[in-house]
Amino acid sequence: MSTPAPAEIGMPLDEVDTPALLLDLDVFERNMDKLAKATAASGIRLRPHAKTHKCPSIARAQIARGAVGVCCQKVGEAEAMVAGGVQDVYVSNEIVGRSKLERLAALAKQATISLAVDNADNVAQIEAAAAKFDARINVYVEIAAGMRRCGVDPGPEAVALARAVKAAPHLHFAGLQAYHGSAQHIRGFDDRRKAIDVAAEAAVTTRDLLRQASIDCPLITGAGTGTFRFEMGSGIWGELQCGSYVFMDADYGRNLDQGGKPGGEFEHSLFVWATVMSRPVRERAVLDVGLKGVATDCGMPLLDGVANVTYERASDDHGVLKVGDTNHPLAVGDKIKLIPGHCDPTVNLYDWYVGIRNNRVEALWPITARGMLR
Numbered sequence: 001m002s003t004p005a006p007a008e009i010g011m012p013l014d015e016v017d018t019p020a021l022l023l024d025l026d027v028f029e030r031n032m033d034k035l036a037k038a039t040a041a042s043g044i045r046l047r048p049h050a051k052t053h054k055c056p057s058i059a060r061a062q063i064a065r066g067a068v069g070v071c072c073q074k075v076g077e078a079e080a081m082v083a084g085g086v087q088d089v090y091v092s093n094e095i096v097g098r099s100k101l102e103r104l105a106a107l108a109k110q111a112t113i114s115l116a117v118d119n120a121d122n123v124a125q126i127e128a129a130a131a132k133f134d135a136r137i138n139v140y141v142e143i144a145a146g147m148r149r150c151g152v153d154p155g156p157e158a159v160a161l162a163r164a165v166k167a168a169p170h171l172h173f174a175g176l177q178a179y180h181g182s183a184q185h186i187r188g189f190d191d192r193r194k195a196i197d198v199a200a201e202a203a204v205t206t207r208d209l210l211r212q213a214s215i216d217c218p219l220i221t222g223a224g225t226g227t228f229r230f231e232m233g234s235g236i237w238g239e240l241q242c243g244s245y246v247f248m249d250a251d252y253g254r255n256l257d258q259g260g261k262p263g264g265e266f267e268h269s270l271f272v273w274a275t276v277m278s279r280p281v282r283e284r285a286v287l288d289v290g291l292k293g294v295a296t297d298c299g300m301p302l303l304d305g306v307a308n309v310t311y312e313r314a315s316d317d318h319g320v321l322k323v324g325d326t327n328h329p330l331a332v333g334d335k336i337k338l339i340p341g342h343c344d345p346t347v348n349l350y351d352w353y354v355g356i357r358n359n360r361v362e363a364l365w366p367i368t369a370r371g372m373l374r
């Protein structure tokens with residue numbers, strides 16, 4: 001079930017109802033082209049993370065630019081991608097429990113499916129599900145690469161897991177998952193590089209131990225929008241999993257480049273379209289976008305192109321703006337664009353992207369993998 005689209009194709013932007021999730025198509029395409037070009041030039045594979053956009057239309061646009069497939073985090077996201085025409089999905093996450101694994105094994109009869117593991121019992125469960133469907137599943141052993149989330153310690157434990165995967169008749173040992181998530185938003189350029197040096201050490205140590213055990217490691221996969229230049233230049237990773245680069249949220253905009261400048265190499269393409277629903281006093285205005293319309297886990301949204309006004313606090317259905325210049329003409333009924341603090345959980349609140357070009361609605365894309373908890 002999804003809510004009706006807030007717009008129609010051809011409609012002027014001003015008439016698009018709020019709250020709505022807007023995609024500036026020119027910027028979005030520039031972001032996609034930029035990473036596609038960089039990865040093609042370096043000879044590395046790109047498998048963008050679809051947990052960011054949750055939308056097969058966007059996945060297909062990435063694949064049309066050379067991506068080998070997409071990553072997902074949940075089985076339901078993978079199902080939505082395959083239903084939307086994506087033929088190669090890597091669930092870059094640990095999936096535990098019979099019902100989810102059997103859904104994944106059934107999906108592996110329709111498309112190329114991979115997943116990550118960090119536990120030997122889990123390997124046995126995956127093999128049992130794959131055997132039941134006579135399916136083949138590619139498995140990456142996840143190593144702890146610095147973020148203190150999932151992943152076995154780099155070293156003998158990872159080798160033992162790889163051996164278990166290789167011994168399972170329906171599984172293929174595809175390589176190592178080495179993703180350093182907490183490095184992505186380290187603000188300083190050199191500090192981000194140092195964090196990826198630690199992840200590289202973990203990956204190389206494990207790959208060398210695998211070699212000593214005569215186990216070939218076909219691929220090391222990982223990286224995100226904040227650090228991909230380091231993984232790409234390392235000669236260690238063979239595949240990048242960047243997700244947020246297509247949208248560039250406000251939090252990513254706070255990362256510093258080599259010269260100490262904020263912003264990075266991608267541009268903001270994703271906005272929440274909001275209406276001023278009240279201006280009760282000169283120093284305050286209220287938007288119709290609160291917690292149900294924008295994620296605030298990485299800070300409040302920024303206002304696009306509106307000076308001296310800040311988004312101060314969110315409640316369920318209200319966003320309270322502090323108006324610094326009390327003569328500001330912001331009035332009830334005005335519509336403005338917000339740049340979300342964190343793109344992935346903001347997207348998860350919407351059923352539709354409203355694609356805009358030259359101030360008109362050009363595309364309406366359903367976000368079919370939103371809300372996929374399982």
Ligand SMILES: Cc1ncc(COP(=O)(O)O)c(C=O)c1O
Nearest residue numbers: 049092179224225241242243244
């Ligand atoms: C395993 C994994 N790979 C890649 C990404 C993509 O990272 P980003 O959106 O920062 O590019 C994420 C994001 O959380 C992730 O969890």
